[in-house]
Amino acid sequence: MAADGWSWFPVLAAGVSLFKCLFISSYRSTDFEVHRNWLAITHSLPVSRWYHENSSEWTLDYPPLFAWFEFGLSHVARHFDGDMLLLHKQNYASPPTVLFQRLSVIVTDGVFILATRECCRCVQTQKASQKAVLSQPPFILAVLLLWNFGLFIVDHIHFQYNGFLFGFLLLSVAKHLQAQHLQGALLFAVLLNLKHIYLYVAPAYGVYLLRSYCFTESSTDGGIRWRSFSLLRLLALGSVVMAVCGLSFGPFIVMGQLPQVLSRLFPFKRGLCHAYWAPNAWALYNALDKVLATVGVRLKLLKEAELPQASMTGGLVQEFQHSVLPSVSPSVTLVCTLLSILPALASIWRRPRGARGFLRCLLLCALGSFMFGWHVHEKAILIAILPLSILAVESREDAGIFLLLSTTGHYSLFPLLFTPTELPIKVCLMLMFSLFSFCALRKLHSGDGSLLHPLEVAYLLGLGMVALFSEVLFPLSPWKQRLPFLPLLATSVYCSVGVSYSFLRLYATLLRSDSKPKQH
Amino acid sequence: MQTWSLISICVLLGVVVRWGVSLNSYSGAGKPPMFGDYEAQRHWQEVTYNLPIREWYFNSTNNDLAYWGLDYPPLTAYHSWLCAYIANIINPEWVKLHKSRGYESPEHKLFMRTTVLVADLLLFIPAVVLYCLYLTDGSSKKKVSVLLCILLYPGIILIDYGHFQYNGVSLGLALWGILGLGLGWDALGSIAFSLALNYKQMELYHALPFFCYLLGKCFKAGLMGHGFFLFVRIAAAVVVTFALCWLPFLSDPVQALQVVRRIFPVARGLFEDKVANTWCSLNVLIKIRTLMSSDAQLYLSLVFTLLAVLPSSIRVLTRPTFWHFKLALVNSSLGFFLFSYQVHEKSILLAFYISVAAMVGLSITSVTLDPPSHLPDLFPVLVSTTAYLLFLGTIIHFNILQFSGPPSKKSQKKSN
Numbered sequence: 001m002a003a004d005g006w007s008w009f010p011v012l013a014a015g016v017s018l019f020k021c022l023f024i025s026s027y028r029s030t031d032f033e034v035h036r037n038w039l040a041i042t043h044s045l046p047v048s049r050w051y052h053e054n055s056s057e058w059t060l061d062y063p064p065l066f067a068w069f070e071f072g073l074s075h076v077a078r079h080f081d082g083d084m085l086l087l088h089k090q091n092y093a094s095p096p097t098v099l100f101q102r103l104s105v106i107v108t109d110g111v112f113i114l115a116t117r118e119c120c121r122c123v124q125t126q127k128a129s130q131k132a133v134l135s136q137p138p139f140i141l142a143v144l145l146l147w148n149f150g151l152f153i154v155d156h157i158h159f160q161y162n163g164f165l166f167g168f169l170l171l172s173v174a175k176h177l178q179a180q181h182l183q184g185a186l187l188f189a190v191l192l193n194l195k196h197i198y199l200y201v202a203p204a205y206g207v208y209l210l211r212s213y214c215f216t217e218s219s220t221d222g223g224i225r226w227r228s229f230s231l232l233r234l235l236a237l238g239s240v241v242m243a244v245c246g247l248s249f250g251p252f253i254v255m256g257q258l259p260q261v262l263s264r265l266f267p268f269k270r271g272l273c274h275a276y277w278a279p280n281a282w283a284l285y286n287a288l289d290k291v292l293a294t295v296g297v298r299l300k301l302l303k304e305a306e307l308p309q310a311s312m313t314g315g316l317v318q319e320f321q322h323s324v325l326p327s328v329s330p331s332v333t334l335v336c337t338l339l340s341i342l343p344a345l346a347s348i349w350r351r352p353r354g355a356r357g358f359l360r361c362l363l364l365c366a367l368g369s370f371m372f373g374w375h376v377h378e379k380a381i382l383i384a385i386l387p388l389s390i391l392a393v394e395s396r397e398d399a400g401i402f403l404l405l406s407t408t409g410h411y412s413l414f415p416l417l418f419t420p421t422e423l424p425i426k427v428c429l430m431l432m433f434s435l436f437s438f439c440a441l442r443k444l445h446s447g448d449g450s451l452l453h454p455l456e457v458a459y460l461l462g463l464g465m466v467a468l469f470s471e472v473l474f475p476l477s478p479w480k481q482r483l484p485f486l487p488l489l490a491t492s493v494y495c496s497v498g499v500s501y502s503f504l505r506l507y508a509t510l511l512r513s514d515s516k517p518k519q520h
Numbered sequence: 521m522q523t524w525s526l527i528s529i530c531v532l533l534g535v536v537v538r539w540g541v542s543l544n545s546y547s548g549a550g551k552p553p554m555f556g557d558y559e560a561q562r563h564w565q566e567v568t569y570n571l572p573i574r575e576w577y578f579n580s581t582n583n584d585l586a587y588w589g590l591d592y593p594p595l596t597a598y599h600s601w602l603c604a605y606i607a608n609i610i611n612p613e614w615v616k617l618h619k620s621r622g623y624e625s626p627e628h629k630l631f632m633r634t635t636v637l638v639a640d641l642l643l644f645i646p647a648v649v650l651y652c653l654y655l656t657d658g659s660s661k662k663k664v665s666v667l668l669c670i671l672l673y674p675g676i677i678l679i680d681y682g683h684f685q686y687n688g689v690s691l692g693l694a695l696w697g698i699l700g701l702g703l704g705w706d707a708l709g710s711i712a713f714s715l716a717l718n719y720k721q722m723e724l725y726h727a728l729p730f731f732c733y734l735l736g737k738c739f740k741a742g743l744m745g746h747g748f749f750l751f752v753r754i755a756a757a758v759v760v761t762f763a764l765c766w767l768p769f770l771s772d773p774v775q776a777l778q779v780v781r782r783i784f785p786v787a788r789g790l791f792e793d794k795v796a797n798t799w800c801s802l803n804v805l806i807k808i809r810t811l812m813s814s815d816a817q818l819y820l821s822l823v824f825t826l827l828a829v830l831p832s833s834i835r836v837l838t839r840p841t842f843w844h845f846k847l848a849l850v851n852s853s854l855g856f857f858l859f860s861y862q863v864h865e866k867s868i869l870l871a872f873y874i875s876v877a878a879m880v881g882l883s884i885t886s887v888t889l890d891p892p893s894h895l896p897d898l899f900p901v902l903v904s905t906t907a908y909l910l911f912l913g914t915i916i917h918f919n920i921l922q923f924s925g926p927p928s929k930k931s932q933k934k935s936n
């Protein structure tokens with residue numbers, strides 16, 4: 001891969017960074033105050049009080065490495081506005097504070113830019129001399145990752161540090177694609193200790209590394225060769241992971257605070273669904289429950305007074321009780337999640353397909369836990385969309401799945417930005433990203449037929465209808481007062497169909513390649 | 521990738537960047553009693569909506585001209601009226617006579633910013649797209665690059681969406697005029713440019729090249745035949761457009777005169793504030809503002825402006841090709857900016873050509889360092905004089921270019 005042909009990468013990276021600076025004054029969610037509070041906690045309190053502090057409702061609920069990250073940031077924050085580091089200053093948002101926090105997200109996105117570069121290196125260029133830069137897989141992948149719509153609005157408008165975290169994930173994936181497994185494992189261990197939501201994809205790592213790294217050879221039919229087990233490699237992996245976890249949790253174990261930390265990291269008191277239902281299987285389950293309840297009341301099978309008051313899509317995080325269908329508890333969701341990802345893990349164990357098979361398994365673990373997890377946030381769909389971009393620029397079928405999943409997943413993020421001022425931003429950016437991904441991927445995989453089945457195209461056009469209804473028609477209609485949750489309901493149910501479908505299709509691609517081992 | 525998708529992406533990017541800038545503060549935000557350009561536009565909506573047309577440009581108890589009186593031609597007033605009509609439907613508080621002075625709210629800001637965006641989407645952006653598609657030479661990649669550069673030009677974005685103005689309307693109309701002329705539709709182009717002139721008198725910067733180019737074209741086509749009809753058609757189009765715009769004010773000569781007096785304020789001095797033109801820079805060495813009487817200053821600037829723009833205008837008159845026309849536009853607007861009377865720094869939007877390096881360096885120093893105490897204006901003056909020298913160099917360069925002829929055609933002839 002010619003290094004001189006990469007001059008477009010700094011331009012893309014610098015361009016997107018400057019673009020992000022334009023939105024420093026835009027809408028911020030409560031996550032802004034959450035992170036400001038964590039800056040204050042880590043700066044003003046000794047380490048022993050970090051996970052006990054609860055004078056504010058936004059308690060520290062990320063693993064210790066992230067707390068140390070906030071601690072480091074707080075030392076820079078001192079030069080912008082020392083007042084933001086005071087614990088009692090709730091909802092403090094002076095202009096220097098906003099500037100500092102926004103800039104910290106933009107600067108830490110440097111990790112993501114680095115990771116994108118590594119991923120682009122892993123993707124093959126097609127006959128470099130013949131095609132223009134704009135049609136090359138590395139370029140398309142760089143745009144799909146750097147200018148990703150979902151990541152942009154979640155990080156730079158809604159406010160979070162996902163770019164920083166996804167940088168670690170993608171860097172780890174890139175290292176595995178480049179066959180540097182120890183580095184990949186190290187990066188993933190660091191990531192787990194930064195945000196524990198990535199436990200969703202840890203099974204994929206575990207199975208893959210055990211099968212493909214610890215067993216150094218496979219037998220001729222792709223099956224396992226037990227005698228090629230390398231204890232040295234297992235020990236190396238284990239020590240890397242243990243060292244990172246030790247560095248992170250060590251101080252708290254020494255202080256005897258491990259149970260407290262764990263209770264902060266895994267709060268199961270919250271409801272099955274977030275205030276706005278993530279477009280997963282439980283959204284469909286809830287919708288079915290609501291429909292059955294309404295039908296039951298109409299057909300006089302149920303008494304309306306017996307039904308619990310349903311306000312799942314209110315603005316707050318609440319417990320929800322189902323009226324007709326059985327209620328779902330956290331353990332049920334755990335079992336469902338495990339059942340959904342078990343076939344993928346088994347497939348990778350039985351017949352490993354190299355790093356790309358691992359990536360596919362990672363995607364399925366991410367999607368499976370999105371579909372069946374407890375209190376899933378719709379932002380989690382990004383864990384599936386971003387790595388899928390890598391597969392999309394290489395395979396035709398994956399490109400089709402990517403187009404469907406990314407458009408649906410990105411649209412499901414629309415309710416995150418509900419202010420009228422942000423409406424042009426999200427609509428234009430969504431159109432930009434979708435237009436680019438459709439045209440670029442279609443040109444890249446220009447073969448026989450289109451990337452999408454006509455039904456899928458119809459579904460995506462329907463998405464446009466839902467958007468029109470939710471953003472334009474509904475706010476101007478008389479139903480706004482009586483049924484305020486209707487747009488959210490429509491969005492999450494419609495998107496869950498698309499996400500479920502993509503999940504099943506991805507599974508099909510994995511299992512299909514499982515049954516044809518020699519052709520890979 | 522296909523051209524249409526690249527163009528759509530560029531346009532969408534241009535819109536998002538504009539909206540991103542508009543999220544920030546506007547001119548005069550939270551600064552009573554006068555506020556800034558944002559309040560001026562809102563006030564014009566208030567005046568035009570509540571008062572009859574004959575009172576718009578006159579001083580009265582209902583219309584205090586000292587508080588942001590209307591000083592743009594009638595088309596701006598009509599546009600303000602239209603915006604006020606919509607504003608009144610959404611929230612009458614925004615345009616209530618007298619009571620809405622200094623009205624500021626997030627919803628109102630959203631409304632005002634939306635009016636700028638709508639005007640841009642209807643006028644400026646389509647003109648830029650069509651210009652790049654049909655009047656730019658080169659491959660489609662080059663056309664898209666030109667489109668991207670023009671759409672992302674920070675000057676117009678910062679002034680229109682940050683500071684708050686409607687330059688997109690007048691520049692868009694002027695661009696439609698250029699488009700018309702480039703495609704050979706002279707009458708329609710003239711109508712568009714006349715509308716631009718009737719929106720902002722600043723478009724006079726471009727008027728001389730339009731006039732000379734069209735006149736030259738008529739001469740070339742022969743005054744005794746085709747050229748004469750062309751002349752009549754263009755003249756009729758321009759006169760009718762002006763008449764339609766000024767219709768309510770033509771019934772009474774006092775009205776028309778008052779409008780002219782408001783549009784061209786000759787009572788103010790040669791320049792205000794720090795601006796990168798000759799007079800401000802000269803003032804650093806020789807205090808001409810105090811040395812000369814205001815009438816003398818007026819004549820001085822008139823003479824020098826004409827001297828600056830005459831060469832390129834005459835050139836376009838004698839060689840009325842589109843290439844010469846484009847260069848004449850640059851030269852004329854630069855000439856006006858550098859030498860004319862009461863220039864505001866925003867006028868340089870019309871010249872489209874600023875050298876970044878020196879300005880960036882100066883800007884950084886002016887932000888990070890404090891000036892010495894006996895020279896408090898040091899940094900603004902340095903910025904404006906450096907910019908002035910750059911513009912002077914630019915107008916000299918473009919004049920030389922215009923007089924040496926189009927390069928590509930010459931080399932083609934030689935190789936053939």
